[in-house]
Amino acid sequence: MATDEIRLQAVVTRFREAGVNGALGDCPVRGILDKISDKWSMLIVLELADGPLRFNRIRRAIPDISQKMLTQTLKELQRDGLVSRKVYPTVPPAVEYELTALGTSILRPFSVLIEWADASWETIAAARSSYSEQNAA
Amino acid sequence: MATDEIRLQAVVTRFREAGVNGALGDCPVRGILDKISDKWSMLIVLELADGPLRFNRIRRAIPDISQKMLTQTLKELQRDGLVSRKVYPTVPPAVEYELTALGTSILRPFSVLIEWADASWETIAAARSSYSEQNAA
DNA sequence: CGGAATCCCTGAGGATACTG
DNA sequence: CAGTATCCTCAGGGATTCCG
Numbered sequence: 001m002a003t004d005e006i007r008l009q010a011v012v013t014r015f016r017e018a019g020v021n022g023a024l025g026d027c028p029v030r031g032i033l034d035k036i037s038d039k040w041s042m043l044i045v046l047e048l049a050d051g052p053l054r055f056n057r058i059r060r061a062i063p064d065i066s067q068k069m070l071t072q073t074l075k076e077l078q079r080d081g082l083v084s085r086k087v088y089p090t091v092p093p094a095v096e097y098e099l100t101a102l103g104t105s106i107l108r109p110f111s112v113l114i115e116w117a118d119a120s121w122e123t124i125a126a127a128r129s130s131y132s133e134q135n136a137a
Numbered sequence: 138m139a140t141d142e143i144r145l146q147a148v149v150t151r152f153r154e155a156g157v158n159g160a161l162g163d164c165p166v167r168g169i170l171d172k173i174s175d176k177w178s179m180l181i182v183l184e185l186a187d188g189p190l191r192f193n194r195i196r197r198a199i200p201d202i203s204q205k206m207l208t209q210t211l212k213e214l215q216r217d218g219l220v221s222r223k224v225y226p227t228v229p230p231a232v233e234y235e236l237t238a239l240g241t242s243i244l245r246p247f248s249v250l251i252e253w254a255d256a257s258w259e260t261i262a263a264a265r266s267s268y269s270e271q272n273a274a
Numbered sequence: 275c276g277g278a279a280t281c282c283c284t285g286a287g288g289a290t291a292c293t294g
Numbered sequence: 295c296a297g298t299a300t301c302c303t304c305a306g307g308g309a310t311t312c313c314g
C-alpha cells in the first residue's frame with residue numbers, strides 16, 4: 001500500500017543521506033551494515049538461533065570456517081553485544097556462546113532477507129541463464 | 138508472539154540445513170546472501186531506489202566507489218535481473234540504470250535491516266565502550 | 275577443549291591510461 | 295559519457311604450531 005511505500009522510501013533516503021553522502025565514518029548505520037556483510041557473522045548468529053552452543057560445536061556446524069575466523073568473529077560479536085560468552089571452570093574447560101537480546105533481535109531482519117532469497121532464487125537463476133544466452137559467442 | 142517465533146525458527150532452520158550443512162554450491166540461498174554481503178551491491182540498489190540513474194550520477198552518489206567496481210557490480214546486478222540497462226543512442230551516449238521488479242522487491246528486506254541498524258546502533262556503541270573498558274590495560 | 279600466535283598467500287578492489 | 299584494459303597493492307583469511 002501507498003503509506004508503506006512512503007515509509008520505505010523514508011528509510012532508504014535517510015540511510016543514503018547519513019551513510020553515503022555524509023562522512024562515512026560518522027554513519028553508524030553503514031558501519032553496522034558492513035558487519036552484516038562480514039563473511040561469517042551472519043552464519044554464526046544463525047547457528048546460535050536456537051540456543052547456546054560451545055566452540056567446537058559451532059565449528060562443526062560451519063565446516064568451512066577456520067578456527068581463527070571463528071575466534072575472531074565471535075570476539076567481534078561479543079564486543080558488539082550480540083553474543084555472550086560463559087565459561088564453565090571444568091576440566092577440560094567448557095565455553096558457551098549465546099545470543100543476547102540484541103543478538104536475537106537481528107534474527108528477524110535476517111529471516112526477512114532469507115525469505116526473500118528463498119522466494120527469489122528461481123527468478124534470479126532464470127535471469128542468469130537468459131543473460132548468458134544473450135551473451136553467448 | 139509465539140507463532141511468529143516458530144515461523145522465524147523454521148526459516149532459519151531451513152536456511153541452515155540447505156546452506157551450511159549441505160553442499161555449499163548447491164544452496165541458492167547462501168549464494169544469494171553472499172551477493173547481499175557484496176561491498177557495493179546493496180549501496181547501488183539503494184541509490185536506484187527512487188528512480189533510474191545514469192552511470193556517472195551513481196558514481197557521484199557513492200563517492201568511494203571506483204569506476205571499475207561500479208561497472209562490475211552493475212553488470213552482476215544486471216545478470217541477476219535486479220537492474221535493467223537502457224542505452225539511448227545519443228551523442229554522447231546516455232545509459233540509464235533502473236531497478237527491475239525483482240530489484241525493487243529487495244528494497245523491503247533492506248529497509249528492515251536498515252531499521253534494525255538504526256534502532257540498534259546506540260546499543261551497540263554502548264556495548265563496545267563497556268567492552269573496551271573491561272579490557273583496558 | 276578453547277583458544278593464541280605466526281606465517282603466508284590469494285583475490286577483491288584501487289589507480290591509471292586508453293577508446294567508441 | 296560510459297565504459298575497457300592492465301597493473302599492483304594490501305588486508306582478509308587459511309594452514310600450522312603451540313599453550314593453559
